[in-house]
Amino acid sequence: MTDDTILSVSGLSKNFKAVKAVRDVSFSIRRGKTFGLVGESGSGKSTTARLVLRLIEPTSGSIRFRGRELANFSPAELRAERRHMQMIFQDPYGSLNPRMSVRETLIEPQLVHGIGTPAERIQTAELLLAEVSLPRAALDRHPHEFSGGQRQRIAIARALATNPELIVADEPVSALDVSVQAQVLNLMRDLQDRHRTTMLFISHDLRVVQFMCDEIAVMYLGEVVEQGPRDRIYYSAAHPYTQALLASATGKRDGKRARLKGEIPSAHAVPSGCAFRTRCPHAFERCALEKPAIRDLGLGQKAACHLLDGQAVS
Amino acid sequence: MTVRTASDSTPTAQPASARELVLEVRDLSVSLRNADGLLPIVTDVSFSIAEGEAVALAGESGCGKSITASAIMGIAPDNAEISGTIILNGAAISGLPHRERRKLCGRHMGFIFQEPMTALHPTLTVGRQMTDTLRHNLGLSHAAATDRAAELLDRVGIPRAREILKGYVHELSGGMRQRVMIALAISCGPSLVIADEPTTALDVTIQAQVLDLLDEMRREFELAMLFITHDLELVGDFCDRAVVMYAGDVVERGRAADIVRSPAHPYARGLIDAMPRHGDQRARLTPIPGTVPPVGHWPQGCRFAPRCSRAGKKCTVRPPLAVHIRSDVRCWYPLKVGQ
Numbered sequence: 001m002t003d004d005t006i007l008s009v010s011g012l013s014k015n016f017k018a019v020k021a022v023r024d025v026s027f028s029i030r031r032g033k034t035f036g037l038v039g040e041s042g043s044g045k046s047t048t049a050r051l052v053l054r055l056i057e058p059t060s061g062s063i064r065f066r067g068r069e070l071a072n073f074s075p076a077e078l079r080a081e082r083r084h085m086q087m088i089f090q091d092p093y094g095s096l097n098p099r100m101s102v103r104e105t106l107i108e109p110q111l112v113h114g115i116g117t118p119a120e121r122i123q124t125a126e127l128l129l130a131e132v133s134l135p136r137a138a139l140d141r142h143p144h145e146f147s148g149g150q151r152q153r154i155a156i157a158r159a160l161a162t163n164p165e166l167i168v169a170d171e172p173v174s175a176l177d178v179s180v181q182a183q184v185l186n187l188m189r190d191l192q193d194r195h196r197t198t199m200l201f202i203s204h205d206l207r208v209v210q211f212m213c214d215e216i217a218v219m220y221l222g223e224v225v226e227q228g229p230r231d232r233i234y235y236s237a238a239h240p241y242t243q244a245l246l247a248s249a250t251g252k253r254d255g256k257r258a259r260l261k262g263e264i265p266s267a268h269a270v271p272s273g274c275a276f277r278t279r280c281p282h283a284f285e286r287c288a289l290e291k292p293a294i295r296d297l298g299l300g301q302k303a304a305c306h307l308l309d310g311q312a313v314s
Numbered sequence: 315m316t317v318r319t320a321s322d323s324t325p326t327a328q329p330a331s332a333r334e335l336v337l338e339v340r341d342l343s344v345s346l347r348n349a350d351g352l353l354p355i356v357t358d359v360s361f362s363i364a365e366g367e368a369v370a371l372a373g374e375s376g377c378g379k380s381i382t383a384s385a386i387m388g389i390a391p392d393n394a395e396i397s398g399t400i401i402l403n404g405a406a407i408s409g410l411p412h413r414e415r416r417k418l419c420g421r422h423m424g425f426i427f428q429e430p431m432t433a434l435h436p437t438l439t440v441g442r443q444m445t446d447t448l449r450h451n452l453g454l455s456h457a458a459a460t461d462r463a464a465e466l467l468d469r470v471g472i473p474r475a476r477e478i479l480k481g482y483v484h485e486l487s488g489g490m491r492q493r494v495m496i497a498l499a500i501s502c503g504p505s506l507v508i509a510d511e512p513t514t515a516l517d518v519t520i521q522a523q524v525l526d527l528l529d530e531m532r533r534e535f536e537l538a539m540l541f542i543t544h545d546l547e548l549v550g551d552f553c554d555r556a557v558v559m560y561a562g563d564v565v566e567r568g569r570a571a572d573i574v575r576s577p578a579h580p581y582a583r584g585l586i587d588a589m590p591r592h593g594d595q596r597a598r599l600t601p602i603p604g605t606v607p608p609v610g611h612w613p614q615g616c617r618f619a620p621r622c623s624r625a626g627k628k629c630t631v632r633p634p635l636a637v638h639i640r641s642d643v644r645c646w647y648p649l650k651v652g653q
Contacts, residue, residue, distance in 0.1 A: 263520065
């Protein structure tokens with residue numbers, strides 16, 4: 001781990017009773033970078049996001065944030081630490097308090113963390129609003145008076161209110177129309193450049209992830225099957241699932257896309273060996289018997305697949 | 315420049331081949347009656363679909379694509395005032411009384427909705443829903459309807475069809491539910507299938523499977539398909555022709571591949587530039603400034619003009635849908651090919 005690493009997750013697992021929602025997930029994020037978690041429903045990407053913020057407790061594994069083990073924090077310490085980690089949700093309708101004016105919404109997190117004097121907090125609220133390109137007049141209005149895109153801007157401003165080091169964004173543009181989505185994505189990139197905020201970006205949309213992220217981890221049934229720098233994932237995906245995901249999302253009708261057969265298995269009954277083998281076009285005997293280890297493929301790329309066995313590190 | 319107004323006789327309004335027309339929509343307008351009078355929702359929509367052809371009705375939320383579909387289906391809200399002509403298999407259906415319209419549903423038109431859980435009945439078995447439809451529309455006996463239902467489920471790729479018939483919708487995955495809805499939609503041999511965002515709620519890999527299935531069904535049964543979507547990438551992949559809507563208006567109409575590759579209307583261009591693409595190396599996306607005007611607050615003249623970088627003096631007058639290079643465009647300053 002270099003000094004540059006702000007978040008480092010290793011061996012992270014979460015069971016909900018018999019369901020193993022997240023299994024042995026490891027990754028780290030460098031300061032100022034955007035790390036994407038991509039996967040379909042049931043892949044564990046949102047659970048991983050909540051674990052990272054310790055909104056839910058992990059079953060096992062370690063989360064180091066700013067050089068300290070999050071599991072060791074007392075409840076009071078954790079509350080204080082939250083100042084440095086904020087979240088943006090998919091649904092700004094549900095995540096903003098409908099009774100609070102925008103002014104109150106932007107002041108509240110500062111108040112909770114004892115940041116600034118009352119006058120400074122108001123000043124910060126005004127600055128934040130300008131940063132997300134909303135007029136000053138918005139301060140006295142309530143969430144229902146805004147469109148979906150504007151509400152997501154307010155949610156972003158709120159997340160920035162404590163000047164956090166890490167923002168976890170869970171499907172932040174999935175509910176927005178294309179033209180508005182582009183505005184919000186541009187805004188997030190601009191703000192990140194300006195503040196050097198680190199971002200954990202969760203999405204099911206491969207096009208959005210490619211635009212936003214420096215590094216990407218692809219999850220399937222609670223596990224990371226492949227991870228690496230963006231261009232390695234998009235241009236030389238090694239795992240059959242990543243390849244299929246890309247083909248499904250970008251394929252054209254002519255030339256017949258590579259199709260995955262069957263459905264995502266239930267998290268109650270994860271297949272033995274490689275979890276992906278039931279849908280994998282290349283599965284062979286060993287895949288059912290033995291779980292593939294995650295292999296280093298060089299250039300920061302890693303994947304867990306028996307097909308890659310013996311492949312030299314480039 | 316003389317502007318030639320696009321009518322139903324222009325090449326892009328009609329399918330290229332001489333195949334039989336299944337659906338013709340002419341000057342369809344829908345308004346909703348409320349306390350303040352009539353609120354226009356959709357204005358002057360015209361397009362047609364031939365057998366075996368897929369036509370996209372594309373646009374963002376609030377553009378009027380879904381209400382257009384419900385007007386065609388005959389399920390528009392009670393306070394809707396509808397004008398224009400809808401012709402199904404050569405017969406005008408727009409003037410028919412409600413009861414007659416209902417008979418066409420299921421028998422001649424099949425529907426696939428985004429959310430199968432809301433469209434399928436939660437407390438009736440899958441089999442009951444399918445056999446009811448088959449018996450009602452085709453007059454089949456219970457046994458014959460059950461056999462046919464099992465065949466249909468099998469055909470849409472549902473394993474253990476007989477077992478599934480006895481089960482309920484909530485026991486199925488999202489992809490399987492959508493397959494059931496497809497089976498139901500094609501069960502009575504319709505000539506037209508209307509699919510409203512049929513894969514939007516599905517995971518990427520399942521979405522691809524369902525699109526393949528729809529494509530297969532279309533070819534096998536020569537179905538005319540109206541495909542309602544917000545996703546222009548799907549339009550290019552899946553449809554022969556496209557109708558792009560904005561604020562209740564058709565803004566561009568033509569071959570899907572042409573529109574996706576080289577749109578002539580600035581809004582269509584804007585939508586494409588706003589989407590992140592595979593292989594995108596752009597540092598910034600190009601958003602369309604502002605937001606879609608809500609119904610009741612449409613600007614005078616061209617409804618896109620306030621958000622349009624090409625807007626000029628003429629745009630205070632609503633442009634006609636006019637023949638441009640390859641498509642029909644409602645714009646005074648359309649883009650050239652490749653611009």
